Amino acid sequence: MPSAGSGRARYRRILRFALRCLAQILWFEVVLPRVGLARYAERGRATRLTGIAQRFHVLAVELGGLMIKVGQFLSSRLDVLPPEITTELAGLQDEVPPASFPAIRQLAEAELAVPLDRAYASFEEAPVAAASLGQAHRARLAAPDAADSGFERVVVKVQRPGIQGIVDVDLAALRRVAGWLSHLRVVSTHVDPRALVKEFTKTSLEEIDYLHEAVGAERFREMFADDPRVDVPEVVWERTTRRVLTLSDVAAIKINDIEGLRAAGIDPAEVARVFAEVMFEQLFGHGYFHADPHPGNVFVTPLASRPGGEGPAWRLAFVDFGMMGEVTDELRGGLRRLLIAIAARDGRGLIDSIQDVGVLLPTASTAELERAFAQLFDRFGGMGFAQLRKVDQREFREFGQEFGAVVRALPFQLPESFLLVIRSMSLTSGVCSSLDPEFNIWDAIEPYATRLLREESGNIVLTAAREAVSIAGIALRLPQRIDALITRINEGTVTVTTPALDRRLRRIERLLRRAVGAVTFAGALVGGILLMPSSAPAGIALVCASVLPLLYVLFAGSVRRL
Numbered sequence: 203m204p205s206a207g208s209g210r211a212r213y214r215r216i217l218r219f220a221l222r223c224l225a226q227i228l229w230f231e232v233v234l235p236r237v238g239l240a241r242y243a244e245r246g247r248a249t250r251l252t253g254i255a256q257r258f259h260v261l262a263v264e265l266g267g268l269m270i271k272v273g274q275f276l277s278s279r280l281d282v283l284p285p286e287i288t289t290e291l292a293g294l295q296d297e298v299p300p301a302s303f304p305a306i307r308q309l310a311e312a313e314l315a316v317p318l319d320r321a322y323a324s325f326e327e328a329p330v331a332a333a334s335l336g337q338a339h340r341a342r343l344a345a346p347d348a349a350d351s352g353f354e355r356v357v358v359k360v361q362r363p364g365i366q367g368i369v370d371v372d373l374a375a376l377r378r379v380a381g382w383l384s385h386l387r388v389v390s391t392h393v394d395p396r397a398l399v400k401e402f403t404k405t406s407l408e409e410i411d412y413l414h415e416a417v418g419a420e421r422f423r424e425m426f427a428d429d430p431r432v433d434v435p436e437v438v439w440e441r442t443t444r445r446v447l448t449l450s451d452v453a454a455i456k457i458n459d460i461e462g463l464r465a466a467g468i469d470p471a472e473v474a475r476v477f478a479e480v481m482f483e484q485l486f487g488h489g490y491f492h493a494d495p496h497p498g499n500v501f502v503t504p505l506a507s508r509p510g511g512e513g514p515a516w517r518l519a520f521v522d523f524g525m526m527g528e529v530t531d532e533l534r535g536g537l538r539r540l541l542i543a544i545a546a547r548d549g550r551g552l553i554d555s556i557q558d559v560g561v562l563l564p565t566a567s568t569a570e571l572e573r574a575f576a577q578l579f580d581r582f583g584g585m586g587f588a589q590l591r592k593v594d595q596r597e598f599r600e601f602g603q604e605f606g607a608v609v610r611a612l613p614f615q616l617p618e619s620f621l622l623v624i625r626s627m628s629l630t631s632g633v634c635s636s637l638d639p640e641f642n643i644w645d646a647i648e649p650y651a652t653r654l655l656r657e658e659s660g661n662i663v664l665t666a667a668r669e670a671v672s673i674a675g676i677a678l679r680l681p682q683r684i685d686a687l688i689t690r691i692n693e694g695t696v697t698v699t700t701p702a703l704d705r706r707l708r709r710i711e712r713l714l715r716r717a718v719g720a721v722t723f724a725g726a727l728v729g730g731i732l733l734m735p736s737s738a739p740a741g742i743a744l745v746c747a748s749v750l751p752l753l754y755v756l757f758a759g760s761v762r763r764l
Contacts, residue, residue, distance in 0.1 A: 209371045212265065216375040219261055223254055224382060231388050248286050255290035262294060267365065268372035268406060270296050270334045275402050278625055282393040300332035305363040306339070313443045320344065321441060325358070330453075331498070335369075335410050336361045340451065343438065351438055353450050357521075361410060361445040369410060373403050401618050409524040412447035418523035419449065425488050431476055433503055433519040452519040454504070458497035458636055466504045468516050473502055474637035478646035480518055481630045485623065489529040492520055493622040495629050527622030 230250065234243040258276075262269040276283060277291035307318050314321050322341040329337040338359045348354040380395035389395065408414045416437045426432035433452050441448035455462040457477065460470050477500070484491035492499070501519040634641045 209367060212267075212368070213371050213375050215261075215265070216269070216372065217378060219258070220375075220379040220382070224386075226250065226254070227386070227388065251284055251286035252290055255287040259290060259294055266298050266334050267368040268334070270294060270298070271406060271409075272372070272376070272402070275405075278621060279398075282398070296333045298332060298334050300329045300337050301362050303327040306337070306360050309363050310358070310360050310446050313446045314441060322356075322358070323348075323354075330357065334362070335365055336412075341448075343441075343448075347438065347440060350440075351436065351450070353436070355451040356438060356441075356448050357435070357451050357453070358441070359412060359415075359447040359449075361412070365410060369406060373399075373406070376402070405525070405618070411444055412442065413444050415522075415524045416442050416447055418526045421490060422492065422520065422523055422526070425484070425490065429480075431514070431517060432480055433517040435519075435521060449521070452501065452503065452521065454501040454519060456497050457500040457502055457518070457633060460637065463502060466502075466516075468502060468504065468514075471638040471641070472514060473516075473518075474634040474641045475646070476514060477518060477637075478630060478634050478641075478643070481626065482647055485529065485626065491527050491529075491622075491626055492523070492525075493527040493626045494522060494525040495520070495626060495633065497633060498522075500633070525622070527619060527626060529623070530619060533617075533619045 230243040230247070234240065258273060262273045273291045273294040274296065277288050277294065279288065310321075311318055318325055321344065323344050325341040326339050329339050331338045336359050338357050341356050341358050342348075342354050343351065343356055376399045377396075380399040383389045383395040416439070419435060419437055423434040423436065426434055435449035435452045438448040438450070455466060455468075457473065463470050463473060481491070481495060499520065499522045501521070503517045503519050505515045505517060631643050634643070634646070
């Protein structure tokens with residue numbers, strides 16, 4: 203447990219970093235545009251954002267603890283952060299020096315309530331992996347436990363000593379920063395900082411609770427109990443607590459070790475195909491999936507013979523179940539509505555379905571997004587998987603960059619369930635491409651997407667029928683509404699609401715008021731300077747008084763709009 207003094211110092215250091223970044227945002231995004239220097243602020247934005255990300259990278263590595271997880275979390279938020287930040291933080295690795303073995307021994311013995319040499323027949327002091335929240339050691343079960351479980355070799359994950367206190371400090375600092383950001387309109391109109399921190403808090407607290415990971419491992423093992431392609435470690439519950447997790451050792455050849463695979467007589471291209479099948483089966487079939495399938499968490503285990511005489515003579519072994527995703531009924535319903543809108547090439551319906559799932563914040567103005575969807579449908583709408591495979595990847599990339607710029611300009615915030623799907627599929631695609639440069643993600647996903655459409659076809663037809671009834675009702679009422687509108691025009695009682703025009707008029711009014719303030723500031727400042735030689739007190743008073751109209755020019759209406 204960190205001392206109170208070290209905890210306060212850590213808390214203050216995080217807040218100081220946040221305040222410096224906040225001051226930068228206010229100066230370049232609020233103050234400079236208000237004094238006519240918006241182009242200057244825009245020119246240096248990419249360099250400035252990259253610099254902020256680099257400084258955070260250094261801070262996260264120095265502090266360790268939860269801050270590395272913060273950086274990794276931010277690197278995945280392509281929906282709310284610019285690419286300059288996400289790209290820089292994408293390389294942040296959760297690899298830190300291991301904790302001392304005496305401290306690990308003390309924590310493990312306190313948790314298990316038994317000396318380590320009695321809990322295990324042997325326990326390797328050097329960890330096989332060390333991360334910011336915990337580390338893993340190889341061990342052998344004591345004879346009675348080995349007899350009960352049917353295996354001896356295990357991997358023991360032990361939480362870092364004192365990490366709970368560090369996590370509490372870091373989360374308190376993050377909540378404080380989120381509170382500051384939520385009061386800045388330049389931030390809050392595009393993202394909900396408090397919701398992001400709440401989401402990150404939930405994920406982090408689950409990750410340091412090894413009982414939660416053990417339950418995830420058990421559920422995953424049950425899912426693939428009858429699948430000869432997949433091996434999942436077994437939990438040793440007698441040696442598992444909130445801070446110690448004991449699993450059977452299934453580690454073998456790392457999935458991205460191409461030379462090791464070939465030396466074992468295993469075709470990397472076949473591994474890529476099976477790995478993609480297994481990952482998509484989790485997502486589309488079971489609705490419960492491994493959300494962190496990077497190469498350190500997936501292994502390939504050679505077998506003496508093909509199980510049942512069919513399939514590959516090896517198995518995929520998954521480890522680390524702290525980050526799992528689930529396709530909820532809400533997400534499945536949202537995907538169904540999205541499919542209907544995409545099939546109908548209905549940009550407005552697509553936006554409505556996105557809003558229903560909670561992706562867009564209530565402050566979103568979606569006209570630009572609707573135009574972007576229209577371009578998407580015009581270019582790629584109606585294409586099957588075979589046609590999409592033939593589209594130049596550069597065209598996809600260029601359109602993605604343009605589309606991403608539109609999305610980032612909106613208050614667009616993906617729910618955690620969406621992000622975990624994206625993360626899992628992105629890592630799957632990366633691993634498969636490294637195993638087989640010719641691997642095509644469309645070939646792997648097509649049968650599962652087709653099955654999803656087939657399974658949801660009844661619901662889609664029903665929803666489409668409801669849409670048709672709604673449209674028919676509108677069409678039947680349309681003549682009556684047109685007649686009423688003509689009557690009101692003849693009577694001169696039609697009123698038109700123009701919120702966009704009203705906003706422009708209010709903006710012009712504010713600009714005029716600030717212009718008057720600017721003239722007042724300049725007059726007071728120049729007058730004070732001219733009075734200095736003959737009447738210093740009056741000149742100083744006038745110069746000081748000029749500060750008031752200057753503040754008005756810079757921040758008129760800012761309390762309401764920030």
